[in-house]
Amino acid sequence: MNSEKLANGTTTVEVQRTRHILGLSGGKDSAALAIYLKDQGRDADIEYFFCDTGSELREVYDYLDRLEDYLAKPIERLSSGRSFDHHLKRFNGFLPAPHARWCTRVMKIEPLEAFVGTDPCVSYIGIRADEHRQGYISHKPNIKADYPFIDDGIVKADVFRILEDSVGIPDYYRWRSRSGCYFCFFQRRDEWIGLAENHPDLFEQAKQYEKVDPETGKLFTWVQGMTLNEVLQHKDEIRSSAANKRSTKILAWQDRIMLENEDDPACLVCTL
Ligand code: SF4
Numbered sequence: 001m002n003s004e005k006l007a008n009g010t011t012t013v014e015v016q017r018t019r020h021i022l023g024l025s026g027g028k029d030s031a032a033l034a035i036y037l038k039d040q041g042r043d044a045d046i047e048y049f050f051c052d053t054g055s056e057l058r059e060v061y062d063y064l065d066r067l068e069d070y071l072a073k074p075i076e077r078l079s080s081g082r083s084f085d086h087h088l089k090r091f092n093g094f095l096p097a098p099h100a101r102w103c104t105r106v107m108k109i110e111p112l113e114a115f116v117g118t119d120p121c122v123s124y125i126g127i128r129a130d131e132h133r134q135g136y137i138s139h140k141p142n143i144k145a146d147y148p149f150i151d152d153g154i155v156k157a158d159v160f161r162i163l164e165d166s167v168g169i170p171d172y173y174r175w176r177s178r179s180g181c182y183f184c185f186f187q188r189r190d191e192w193i194g195l196a197e198n199h200p201d202l203f204e205q206a207k208q209y210e211k212v213d214p215e216t217g218k219l220f221t222w223v224q225g226m227t228l229n230e231v232l233q234h235k236d237e238i239r240s241s242a243a244n245k246r247s248t249k250i251l252a253w254q255d256r257i258m259l260e261n262e263d264d265p266a267c268l269v270c271t272l
Contacts, residue, residue, distance in 0.1 A: 020045045020124070022123070026060035032126060037148060053079075053084060053103070053108070095210075098186070123144065124148060209222070210222065
């Protein structure tokens with residue numbers, strides 16, 4: 001319990017202090033929020049944390065190091081204490097998927113809730129004023145969400161300005177539109193191709209998780225209806241279809257990231 005003792009004449013009472021936490025996902029919005037609050041001198045009580053699944057990209061860890069330097073405070077690394085492979089076994093080998101997102105619960109939300117315990121807590125969330133996403137990442141009644149970007153009217157151009165003036169933008173945004181595990185099933189097909197090109201070893205590891213049920217022939221793949229090998233085989237058409245979707249007036253890669261994340265179904269604790 002996070003508390004302090006206050007003496008009042010002859011009596012001493014124990015008062016529970018409200019904690020202030022800010023979760024860094026390795027993505028741009030949470031990073032920008034941490035920097036924004038620090039630059040405004042609003043960071044004194046903030047505890048930073050990162051839920052580490054052990055399956056993150058190397059670039060995420062590099063970015064967290066840069067952030068730690070800028071923030072001049074440690075970023076607490078939270079973990080479920082077990083590997084993804086361990087959890088996968090617990091879930092009978094069923095790969096997580098958008099409709100069965102056990103990975104977020106056991107590798108992100110539960111470590112966060114253990115970190116907070118029963119302490120009253122304000123959790124700062126980096127949803128911007130120009131977004132319409134839900135921001136609640138935990139259902140614990142002692143965790144209250146706070147949205148400084150929404151309150152202060154901060155939009156995407158502000159986020160990029162904040163990052164460009166401080167720690168920069170994570171390198172993986174050049175080929176991927178969000179943070180998270182290297183095998184995240186929310187990746188689009190062209191992002192899997194980006195993984196194969198930028199981290200061939202991780203792409204190979206992700207392939208090892210795909211299975212065919214020998215009895216039914218049913219495929220258990222990361223991408224619906226397609227193995228990762230097939231994704232690579234269709235590389236040209238996947239790339240050209242992704243380019244067509246982006247098309248015409250969207251020019252800057254920053255704009256491309258933002259466009260691709262509209263209506264983002266991924267969990268905020270992983271990607272924000
Ligand atoms: S990043 Fe993707 S795979 Fe990793 S915990 Fe989040 S939803 Fe699951």
